[in-house]
Amino acid sequence: MRTDARRNVEALLEAAKTVFSTAGVDAPAKEITDLAGVGVGTLYRHFPQRSDLIKAVIEREIDACADAAPALAAAHEPGIALARWLDRFTAFVATKRGFAAALHSGDPTFDGLPGYLMQKLGPALESLLDAATASGEVQARISAQDLLYAVAKLCAPMPNEEPEYGRRMVALLVDGLRSGESPH
């Protein structure tokens, strides 16, 4: 890939990341290209579908999330490792306005996004849940997908919301996993 093209792609990804966190993943294409300093045609060349852009923007951060799991598992008790990793994922989701909606949209534009998320983060979270369950710190009554989606929804950033809200709610959810009682 040519250097100028690479530069533009980078600029678009950076701009999209910023705009997504401000105006959501449905933000006008023009807003992104203006911030990136390129023409709209350049956006459509590199990302013919909106989901291609979303996927690309999210990809690197998802990968970083997945990569963080082994180190946390090695450094902490299983229950703590799980909590810390969810903190990590929470921080990621908190900058992706519209992410939860995109996951469930049913819009063909966003096909592939749920699959990508589960493929990358499902195994990492499952191993953390398994370890915490084995050690007795958690009663695993939730699937990795349910938990990821719950965090995605709870931590979906809202313009008028205090920043710590999502973390508090996820902590409460994890407490629910610890309790020995069955759900109603």
Place this chain on the structure above:
Amino acid sequence: MRTDARRNVEALLEAAKTVFSTAGVDAPAKEITDLAGVGVGTLYRHFPQRSDLIKAVIEREIDACADAAPALAAAHEPGIALARWLDRFTAFVATKRGFAAALHSGDPTFDGLPGYLMQKLGPALESLLDAATASGEVQARISAQDLLYAVAKLCAPMPNEEPEYGRRMVALLVDGLRSGESPH
């Protein structure tokens, strides 16, 4: 108010309720007026702001939710009463696509919605939480507002989501309230 005007308002509220649960609170105005069998002008006459319509549609259901609390408190143990009431609220939220986003939008269009919600449901939920705390069934470490918003987010209906997802997650959250451990 003339009877025909009253009839139109009723038709609009009923139509809006249906459309909101199908296409979200951002649905085109035309969709609502067509279903109600009135012209768009009639919608704008009675509900100059979109939020006026949303508020009116939600009002009666919110009131019904609030009214359900005393009966549940009288008929069940405090912890059970709390869980049942949250089920009730969950069912309400599940039909209000876009409701959680509207609560936090910051868009002046939706001013007044959060205040109305808290004014009506805050006291009802607080008394349930207080009773459950007093009986030792719950370690109340969450405000009524936090909990209402958490349910609103978790149960926000998504096109491609299994129907029972929201209830499972809320049950898990309630379990978190029962556990004696402190959040991280």
Place this chain on the structure above:
Amino acid sequence: MRTDARRNVEALLEAAKTVFSTAGVDAPAKEITDLAGVGVGTLYRHFPQRSDLIKAVIEREIDACADAAPALAAAHEPGIALARWLDRFTAFVATKRGFAAALHSGDPTFDGLPGYLMQKLGPALESLLDAATASGEVQARISAQDLLYAVAKLCAPMPNEEPEYGRRMVALLVDGLRSGESPH
């Protein structure tokens, strides 16, 4: 229909007729609405599909063409009547740039156009052909549809073409019908 709406529809049809003869049936919608002095929304309200507009523009003229047949048949020898009617149709086609292409486009936008044309003009032309054949003035070796389409193609107006070209060619074609020889 309200008088203002009727006035706009008339203005749109008049504008479309003018623009079609200048820039073809694929002309930008804006060009038509500007000439009509209305907003684009008004065009889309009355003619959701481009073909709806084309059909409406052509309709009245097609009907007039069809209506002319009986009078010509009564006033002239069959062969002459046929030639005169084709002159009439030629004059109509000469103002409809892109009309022939629309007839065969295969574009779903133009579905219904060939059917409408044949339904309205087919019978009129067939009766003229039948009469001319019966009187021996013509060897009917062509279907009404073939002939209509031939005229549509031959008389399709072109910016740089002398005005009388189409009429000369149609006259030649009619001579072909008169000749007793069979085609190769």
Place this chain on the structure above:
Amino acid sequence: MRTDARRNVEALLEAAKTVFSTAGVDAPAKEITDLAGVGVGTLYRHFPQRSDLIKAVIEREIDACADAAPALAAAHEPGIALARWLDRFTAFVATKRGFAAALHSGDPTFDGLPGYLMQKLGPALESLLDAATASGEVQARISAQDLLYAVAKLCAPMPNEEPEYGRRMVALLVDGLRSGESPH
């Protein structure tokens, strides 16, 4: 000209011929360059104007048409020779969607195309017409240009048209030339 440049020109001409017959002479440039396996820049280098490409694509075929006339004149009666040559020209036009429109477009892009056509094919057709007129088989009441353009229009390929349509119409036109009556 370098051999690679020559090769690219050939590839472009071949690709353009194919695309023209499929999608018309207004087809996107990219379609042509992709089929040719070259970049768009190469197209614009060799054919700065769209008409340059069209002209070049058509040139060889026009020349072949012109060259066919003497052989046909030698092998057949004048009338037959004329018909056969028109068949030849018909086959050529049938693969050049948009060709007739380009001839009359008035668009400076297509300047030179009508002149080239007449310069090459006019004499060939005139000599055939002259011979047929001299032998009495044809009452030549049409100029070579009129006839060429009539065939170009009648045989302009349309997506939804039966393949034999053009030939039938041209045959009818030639019958018109045979008839001794005068046009109206």
Place this chain on the structure above:
DNA sequence: TATGAATGAGGGTTCATTCAT
């Protein structure tokens, strides 16, 4: 008061043409 026609800004997408590599 009710209606629904009209407006036009706004967002999506394509593609001819230029120009950096």
Place this chain on the structure above:
DNA sequence: GATGAATGAACCCTCATTCAT
């Protein structure tokens, strides 16, 4: 010379809101 990335004007269409009837 060849390449194909970038540009941005141009067109399409939708829908919130206003206002004539």
